Amino acid sequence: MRPPRWLWAPAAAAVLLVVVPIAGLVAQVQPAQLWPLLTSPASVDALLLSLRTAAATTVICLLLGTPLALLLARGRWPGQSVLRALVLVPLVLPPVVGGLALLYTFGRRGLIGQHLEAAGISISFSTTAVVLAQTFVAMPFLVLSLEGAVRGLGQRHEEVAATLGASPWRRLTRVTLPLVAPGLMSGCVLAFARALGEFGATLTFAGSAQGRTRTLPLEIYLQRETDPDAAVALALVLVVLATVIVGTVYARTIRPERVA
Amino acid sequence: MRHHRTAIAALTALTLSLTACSSSDEDEDGQTLRVGAAASLTNSFEQIAEIFEAENRGVTVELQFAGSSDLAAQINGGADFDVFASANEPNMDKVADSIAGEPTIFATNTLTIVTEPGNPEDITSLADLADPDLAVVICAPQVPCGTATQTLTDQQDVTLTPASEESQVTDVLAKVSSGEADAGLVYVTDATGAGDDVTTVPADGADAVVNRYPIAMLTGAESEEAQAFIDLVTGTQGQRVLGDDGFQSP
Numbered sequence: 001m002r003p004p005r006w007l008w009a010p011a012a013a014a015v016l017l018v019v020v021p022i023a024g025l026v027a028q029v030q031p032a033q034l035w036p037l038l039t040s041p042a043s044v045d046a047l048l049l050s051l052r053t054a055a056a057t058t059v060i061c062l063l064l065g066t067p068l069a070l071l072l073a074r075g076r077w078p079g080q081s082v083l084r085a086l087v088l089v090p091l092v093l094p095p096v097v098g099g100l101a102l103l104y105t106f107g108r109r110g111l112i113g114q115h116l117e118a119a120g121i122s123i124s125f126s127t128t129a130v131v132l133a134q135t136f137v138a139m140p141f142l143v144l145s146l147e148g149a150v151r152g153l154g155q156r157h158e159e160v161a162a163t164l165g166a167s168p169w170r171r172l173t174r175v176t177l178p179l180v181a182p183g184l185m186s187g188c189v190l191a192f193a194r195a196l197g198e199f200g201a202t203l204t205f206a207g208s209a210q211g212r213t214r215t216l217p218l219e220i221y222l223q224r225e226t227d228p229d230a231a232v233a234l235a236l237v238l239v240v241l242a243t244v245i246v247g248t249v250y251a252r253t254i255r256p257e258r259v260a
Numbered sequence: 261m262r263h264h265r266t267a268i269a270a271l272t273a274l275t276l277s278l279t280a281c282s283s284s285d286e287d288e289d290g291q292t293l294r295v296g297a298a299a300s301l302t303n304s305f306e307q308i309a310e311i312f313e314a315e316n317r318g319v320t321v322e323l324q325f326a327g328s329s330d331l332a333a334q335i336n337g338g339a340d341f342d343v344f345a346s347a348n349e350p351n352m353d354k355v356a357d358s359i360a361g362e363p364t365i366f367a368t369n370t371l372t373i374v375t376e377p378g379n380p381e382d383i384t385s386l387a388d389l390a391d392p393d394l395a396v397v398i399c400a401p402q403v404p405c406g407t408a409t410q411t412l413t414d415q416q417d418v419t420l421t422p423a424s425e426e427s428q429v430t431d432v433l434a435k436v437s438s439g440e441a442d443a444g445l446v447y448v449t450d451a452t453g454a455g456d457d458v459t460t461v462p463a464d465g466a467d468a469v470v471n472r473y474p475i476a477m478l479t480g481a482e483s484e485e486a487q488a489f490i491d492l493v494t495g496t497q498g499q500r501v502l503g504d505d506g507f508q509s510p
Contacts, residue, residue, distance in 0.1 A: 109439040124440050125395060125423040207397065207424025207435065214425075222427050225329050225402040 022239060028232045037233040045211040046219035047237065053127060053215060054195035057134040061191040065142040066184065070172070072143065073150035091140045098136050099204025106132060107205070129206035130213050134195035141194050142187035149183020150176065186249040193245040197238065290318035293485050294340065296331040297323060298347035298473070300369070300429070300449055304505045305345070308498050312489055319485050327428065328404065329354075335478065342481035343489055345473065348404040352474040360482050363474035366494045367507040369447045370466045371408055374436050374458040381442050386418050386463045389443055397432050397441040400425035404471060405432070409445050412469045433458070447471070452506030472510065 037043065071077075072084050090098055106113045106123045113123060123129050157179060161171045177184070199217040206213040208222065216238055224231035293312075297305045302325045309321035324331070324341070328351035335344060335355045344359065345366070346352040352363050375383050381394060389396045398420060399406030406425065413420055423441060426432045432444040437457035451460045475493055477486045492498045499509050 103438060103440065107438065107440050203427075203431070204434075207440075208400065208426055209422065209424050218427075222400050222402050225327075225400075225427065227402075228333070 025232060025235060025239065029236050030229060033229055034233050034236075037227075037230045038237065040230070042210055042214075042219060042223075043230070043234055046214055046216045046234070049127070049130070049211060049214065050196055050216040053130045053134055054192050056131045057138050057195040058188050058192045060131070060135050061139050061142040062184075062188055065139050065187070065191070066146060069143045069146035069187075070150060070176070073147045087143055088140050090137050091144075095137065095198070095200025096204050099133060099201035102129075102133055102136060102201060102205040125207045125209065125213060127206075127212055130202050130215060133201035133205050134198045137198050137201055138191040138194040141190040142184075145187030145190060146180060146183050149180040149187075152183075153179055189245055189249045193242055196241060196245075290320060291485060292320045292322050293342050293483075293489060294322045294481075295324070295343045295345065295489065296335065296339070296341040297325055297345040298328045298331070299325045300347050300447065301325065301345055301473070303453060304498075304502045304507065305493075307501045308489075308493055311497055311501075312492050315492075316485065316488060321489070328352075340481070341478055342483065342486045343475065343477055345475040345493070347473055348407075348471055349474055350404070352476065355478075358478050359476040360479045361477065363476035364490065364494055365472045365510040366475050366490075366498070367473040367502045368510050369449055369471045369473065369507055371405070371412055371445050371463055371469060372448045372451050372466060373443055373461040373463045374433065374446050374451050374454070375443045375461060376436065376439055377456060377459055379459045379461065383443050383461055385461075386413070386416050386465070389420055389445075390418050392421050394442040395423040395440070396420055397424045397426060397435045397444040398422045399429055399432055399445070400427055403427055403429075405429040405445075405447060408469050408471050412445070412463065412466060415468060416463075416465045447506075448508075449506035473507075 068087065072080065072087075093101075103110065105111045106116070106129070108114065108117050108122065108124055116123065123132065153176070157175050158171050161175045166174065197217060198215070199221065202213065202215060203218060203221075208214045208218045214222070216234060220231045220234045220238070223234060295305065295309070305323055305325075309323055312321055313319065326334075328346040328348060331339075331341075331344060332346070332351045332354040335341060335358050344352070344355065346363075347369075349363075352359070373383060373386065373389065375381065381388075383389065383394075388394075398409045401407060401410050424435065426435070429446050429450055432441075433446050433450050433454055435441040436444040436446075437454055443461075445463065448460075451458060475490055477490065493502075503509065
């Protein structure tokens with residue numbers, strides 16, 4: 001069914017609101033200077049650190065978020081809706097609040113951090129802190145995507161497998177997970193993209209040291225002080241990465257969702 | 261269909277009223293003086309603005325605080341401030357084409373060491389901060405307090421291995437006052453503002469590294485009120501307020 005024609009006007013405005021500023025950023029880039037700016041040691045360190053930490057974050061989100069999403073989608077237990085809301089809170093929290101929360105938990109004086117510190121483990125100012133911050137903000141993306149995919153799947157296939165005598169583990173690994181693979185994939189990619197763009201929580205909690213905690217967004221923020229051209233060049237890298245990543249997700253997921 | 265119309269009308273009305281707010285900056289019976297000031301001036305300038313408004317009935321001072329480089333970028337992007345107060349001279353130089361006359365230096369600031377309350381690591385000098393076992397946080401060389409830090413450590417021949425180089429001096433302070441870092445280098449004014457949250461330890465040679473705050477009127481904004489505000493900042497009353505916050509007179 002065709003949507004009403006007048007929707008085109010506000011929809012076009014919505015697209016312009018997103019696309020024009022990105023075009024404005026791209027227009028600011030000076031192509032001749034791009035390469036030297038992007039290959040400076042600080043830029044390369046920041047890019048590599050960002051890719052490394054975002055990859056680590058994605059793995060953690062996958063290992064911890066998958067079980068959580070499955071339980072939220074399939075389980076029936078008390079407090080489920082409360083927990084579901086809590087897990088999604090980082091989506092709406094200002095990043096700096098996330099950073100403070102992590103600080104008061106894993107920092108040297110924090111709830112858990114003080115015991116870790118006593119045991120000789122210090123998270124402050126380490127790459128671990130960056131991964132923690134990124135995981136905090138990225139996890140909901142994986143949980144949300146996967147939970148939606150599992151709910152959309154319905155229970156029919158699993159019920160059939162059960163009547164054929166498949167154990168819960170076998171039903172999960174042979175039926176459910178393969179069927180929601182696109183949803184899982186898009187969740188991972190979104191989590192990776194979100195981790196790549198994480199700024200506030202990292203700055204608040206992990207600090208900013210080249211090669212250790214200064215990720216691409218932090219490097220952009222710092223470069224802007226003295227060298228706006230370098231900041232714009234790095235920002236372009238982030239925009240291109242994000243576009244490619246998000247584009248991949250939608251190319252993969254739009255069709256299966258239509259079927260459901 | 262009627263619902264759609266109502267919704268669109270409501271949205272349009274909302275949009276119009278939102279945009280209208282931002283353009284109605286002139287008070288009915290008075291004038292608005294827009295001042296862009298470095299974030300470190302927040303406390304002092306709020307007080308100075310109150311004094312100014314009391315002395316100049318009908319003039320409202322609208323203060324905008326941000327990092328000096330952000331404000332400079334905004335001014336170069338066409339932001340219509342009447343007065344700009346920067347935390348350092350390079351950021352004032354960036355807007356040299358947009359200011360009327362010469363900027364006036366109205367305050368200076370120096371660096372100091374801050375530690376956790378009570379100074380548990382017993383830090384007594386800048387050289388103590390070179391201990392690699394300490395978590396020391398400083399400003400990144402790209403920002404004014406970081407430039408000052410680098411000058412100071414170079415002059416004193418001290419090499420720091422910072423746990424983190426922050427983009428804002430307030431972030432350095434926050435990491436020390438929250439106990440994440442053992443020590444940091446901040447401006448005297450930040451240490452003064454933090455009160456009991458940190459312990460201040462004088463840094464040797466800090467007096468030689470002085471950060472100067474210039475203030476200027478912007479071209480197109482030359483007015484008696486703008487000049488009066490600058491005069492207040494540079495005059496006895498303004499200097500007293502700034503002094504209370506830890507600034508020194510130029």
